[in-house]
Amino acid sequence: MVRNQTFGTKAAEALLIAALALISFSSLFPIIHNLAISFSSPAKAMAGFVTVFPKEFNLESYKKLFEDSVFFQSFWISVKRVGITCFISFFISLLMAYPLSRSRREFKLRDVYMWLLIFSMMFNGGLIPFYLIIRQMGLMNSFWVLVLPMLVNVFNVILIVNYFRSIPKELDESAAMDGAGPWYKAFRIYMPLSMPVLATTTLFLIVTVWNEFMLGMMFINHEDSIPLQTYMQQIVVRIDPTLIKSIEDVKRLASVSDKTLGAAKIFASMLPIMLVYPFLQRFFISGIMLGSVKE
Amino acid sequence: MNSVTTRAENVARPVKLAAKPNWRRKLKKSYFAYLLMLPSIVLTLIFSYLPMPGILVAFQDHNIFAGLWNSPWVGFKHIREVFEVPMLRQAILNTLLLSVLMIIVSFPAPILLALLMNELKNGLFKRSVQTLSYMPHFLSWIAVVGLTYSLLDVDGPINDLKLLLLGADAERSMFLSHQALFVPMLLILSVWKEVGWGTIVFLAAITSIDPSLYEAAKIDGANRFQQHRHITFPGMKTTAVIMLIFTLGALFGSNFELVYGMQNAFIDFPVISTVVFSSGIQQGNYSTAAAVGFVEGLVAFTLMISANFIAKKVSRISIF
Known part of the structure; x- marks a missing residue:
């Protein structure tokens, strides 16, 4: 092996490490x-x-940030939104996944419902029909418009179904022998055994819901009820085309806006994700692979 | 995913020994299943299936007060408009251009990075590289746009770097208002955000290759490059083709956040998704916007089906 360590391979290795260090640095x-x-x-x-x-x-900018009531209002709406969405979604995904994980002998129409979900993931009516339906349902400016459309995450349901299917059939059979009914099996056997995948899907959902800003942008007009990312979108993408006539205008607008406060807001909006990230990282590789494993 | 299990169960069916359940047990069983699925099914029907007939808006002069069934039908008027109004045509061309470039740049990038990462020995450095390069995936596009604005500021670090490279008398540029730099910037940002995350599936594919193949190749005198050419690439092929089909399917309608976030008064680069948003949601031209969305959906569907078809013919790999 010593003979392998020629100058060429050493140089290549150094180059490799330098390149990857540069890529990591540019991410950070x-x-x-x-x-x-x-x-x-x-x-x-x-x-x-x-x-x-x-x-x-x-810490001037953070002091200003704490006095910014609109920022905290939208931050709180986002926290509430993430909490409620993840809580409800946890249960209804679990409930959806259990019947879908049964064999076709036990649940004849299983594949029909599976395809109902998968089809909805691949095809949709598009933005305008969705917008019109939400308007018709009277969900404009309601907090629930931020929650309801995000509850069924097909990708997460499929992950849970695949995990349920990987739980040994023997366990199921012996529980049935001992007289366990479907409720008991679902909540006392499958749910506790699936905590790793449920943690994965919940963490993914936290990130997705936290980062989502379209629903708030399209359906909520009151400044005091928009979620954080929508608020961030309003201050980050702040250059209003009607105000700008020349390059000088851009410079002027940029100089009035408080750069440090903006940076503090951006950082605060990313903070929850960065706090979740270490936990997420423990799960997501196995999580992604769970979805791709074929039986 | 389903077909594999289905086949196995079909084989198992003849040896079924369990007593036939009576109708009450049967009903109880399915009652349980439907009860559990009820919330998810109802939500899916409301938010995914109920809007689908709404695509008919593209074929009428939609009046929001008259509703879907009472608005006047106009046939293909708005679909024709999509190809005749210069701005809409421009949006379609821009989307095509951006999609092609995204495929050329963003698709191979994670494969390359995965190959590089794979060369590293397992250890702290490799783990750090992975941890750091996965992270941008989890930031919102809004945050990414915000970070970019401050990087590309006239007095920002990128301009500092430019001065460092070109000499102190070089001019500081306003990168964000250069039309010519807009598309390259979109590509760089999308690679920056997603390249690390994209490596996960490819790294997994590389890891699953049988190490004895490499040993055999080494004994036969294959060098590093030849080993990749004949072992790693074929081993990654299935994953790459499947990812490509998915990317093609999702590509056409995506990039709204990116383009919407980065555009400003000096940039004239409408894409389909931003046009649908601005003309439909903001200006209320529901029919025109729905027609644009309809054409987009059609193109995306065609792209995905044909990619799937070609992949099936060429490499016998497909997702359906």
């Missing part, structure tokens, strides 16, 4: 840069002196 850099700006003084941040480390470290 925008976030660090943003964080550094949020902790810097507005003057230094505006003048572009901040790269990786904060200049004139201070």
